[in-house]
Amino acid sequence: MILGQLRGFPLVKPLSTSLLGNKAYLLPCKRSDLKPGDIAYRLYPGDDFKPEIIKRYCVILNDLEYAYWAEEMDMQVNSFDKLDWYKVIFE
Numbered sequence: 001m002i003l004g005q006l007r008g009f010p011l012v013k014p015l016s017t018s019l020l021g022n023k024a025y026l027l028p029c030k031r032s033d034l035k036p037g038d039i040a041y042r043l044y045p046g047d048d049f050k051p052e053i054i055k056r057y058c059v060i061l062n063d064l065e066y067a068y069w070a071e072e073m074d075m076q077v078n079s080f081d082k083l084d085w086y087k088v089i090f091e
Contacts (some may be wrong), residue, residue, distance in 0.1 A: 026051060026086035034060045039088040042068070057088070 026041050034040050038060040041051060050056070058068035061077065070076040 023091040025089045025091065027089050029085050029087045031081045031083070031085050032063075034066075034085060034087060036060055036062050040066065041086040041088060042066070043084040043086070045082075045084055 029040075040058055040060055041056055042058055043049060043056060055069040058066040060066050064079040064081075065077050066079075067075050067077050
């Protein structure tokens with residue numbers, strides 16, 4: 001995955017669309033199912049499911065931590081795990 005910025009907006013893009021395909025799916029999972037390097041969608045319980053919100057995506061760093069967009073150019077690392085998790089699966 002490429003995490004970057006395009007015209008002031010966060011950008012999440014596969015390294016190679018020919019390798020990963022053009023479709024991505026969100027598979028419900030437990031935090032413990034996610035491994036370092038996985039891309040995940042995280043959602044606070046009770047929040048609306050809106051996969052178009054880029055800052056809800058994160059990169060799993062290890063068994064406890066993940067990195068996500070907090071603001072325009074501000075990446076944060078967190079370990080809060082009381083969330084609903086979805087693994088991003090590329091076709």
